[in-house]
Amino acid sequence: MKQVIAKSFKYLILLLIGLVLLYFAFKEQDLNLLFEDLRRAEYVWVFASVLFAYLAHLVRAYRWRMMISSLGHGTPSLTNTFSAVLIGYLANLAFPRMGEVSRCGVINKTDQIPIVKLIGTVVAERLIDLLMLGFIIFLAIAIQFGLLSDFLYNNLLIKLTRSEGYFTLLVFASCMLILMLVLFYIFKKREKLGIWYKIHKFYLDIKSGIFSIKAMGNKAGFIAYSILIWLMYGISVYLCFFALKATAELGPVVALSTLVFSSLAMIAPVQGGIGAFHWMVSEGLTIYGIERSEGLAFALLLHSFQTLIILFTGSISLILLFINSPKKIRNEEAGTN
Numbered sequence: 001m002k003q004v005i006a007k008s009f010k011y012l013i014l015l016l017i018g019l020v021l022l023y024f025a026f027k028e029q030d031l032n033l034l035f036e037d038l039r040r041a042e043y044v045w046v047f048a049s050v051l052f053a054y055l056a057h058l059v060r061a062y063r064w065r066m067m068i069s070s071l072g073h074g075t076p077s078l079t080n081t082f083s084a085v086l087i088g089y090l091a092n093l094a095f096p097r098m099g100e101v102s103r104c105g106v107i108n109k110t111d112q113i114p115i116v117k118l119i120g121t122v123v124a125e126r127l128i129d130l131l132m133l134g135f136i137i138f139l140a141i142a143i144q145f146g147l148l149s150d151f152l153y154n155n156l157l158i159k160l161t162r163s164e165g166y167f168t169l170l171v172f173a174s175c176m177l178i179l180m181l182v183l184f185y186i187f188k189k190r191e192k193l194g195i196w197y198k199i200h201k202f203y204l205d206i207k208s209g210i211f212s213i214k215a216m217g218n219k220a221g222f223i224a225y226s227i228l229i230w231l232m233y234g235i236s237v238y239l240c241f242f243a244l245k246a247t248a249e250l251g252p253v254v255a256l257s258t259l260v261f262s263s264l265a266m267i268a269p270v271q272g273g274i275g276a277f278h279w280m281v282s283e284g285l286t287i288y289g290i291e292r293s294e295g296l297a298f299a300l301l302l303h304s305f306q307t308l309i310i311l312f313t314g315s316i317s318l319i320l321l322f323i324n325s326p327k328k329i330r331n332e333e334a335g336t337n
Helices: 002-026 031-040 043-069 078-094 100-109 115-143 145-161 163-189 196-208 219-241 252-267 277-286 292-336
Strands: none
Touching: 002 292, 031 078, 043 115, 043 219, 078 292, 100 115, 100 292, 115 145, 115 219, 115 252, 145 196, 145 252, 145 277, 196 252, 196 292, 219 292, 277 292
16 A cells, blocks of 8 residues: 555656646746637648657557567567557556556567566667667757757756756765665575576566567668658658648758657656656747747647547557457457367
8 A cells, every 4th residue: 555655656746747847838928829829720730740650659569569579479460569559658648657568568468478578678679769869869969069959958968067966966876876785685685585586587588578679580670660760750740840830931950859859858757748848849949939939839739639649549449458358368268168
């Protein structure tokens, strides 16, 4: 009971952080002007933007399916992996970083693939996405060095260059080191009880999932799909520019920068990037001469509609999972009798 309360309190704190960021994003904004911008928006471009984001999710599911197939436990259907990805995104809207575990749980339930190995594939997938994001940031800064370097430094890095930032990092690193030493001591003391063996087995399963990329036959295809995912994200941002008069003249280079802003915001440990997304994107667009209120209207359109499609399709996938699971169990029992 105490653990449930503690977790609930943690997620509540993260939600409050998101709401605070949302407050600062909307602070001192003319809401009437904001709603007028939203009323005049051309929503056909918003729907086109959402379509490309949705296609990116489909490609992500296909790429993950390639990784799972290399584990040697069978290959789940694209329907199952796509549903799992959508359910994962749905879980992230409620609990930050819970989506990764949730989608592994879905595939474990539908295809009986060991969940620890699935988690390893997700870790590998996130590492690849992190490398892709790093490349995109490098590309955006290389193209617009003066603009982006100053913005990212002033809004993200400058806080970590203050003495308080260094002290915070030092304290955090020290606590993590002490925690690792304590855990190592506990595991070694319990080695006779088989705990160490279980930890080692867990490590091997995670490792096999992480290195599932190495076992794949179509590595070139995996790289192509990884590039395609981020290309579709960029197209999604670019198409949404045309929905508002203020952003309609912005080009692909600004879309690249906005993709960086939005991706960095989504890394923040708040539910669905709430607040962080709106603040980061609206602030970022100001360097291109877009008024903060108009940038906020754009961020609201992009984030809200993508969130709505996840809520809708993710909920349907979750409902179908609950409906189909009992049927599958009954069929398996009938087959064994």
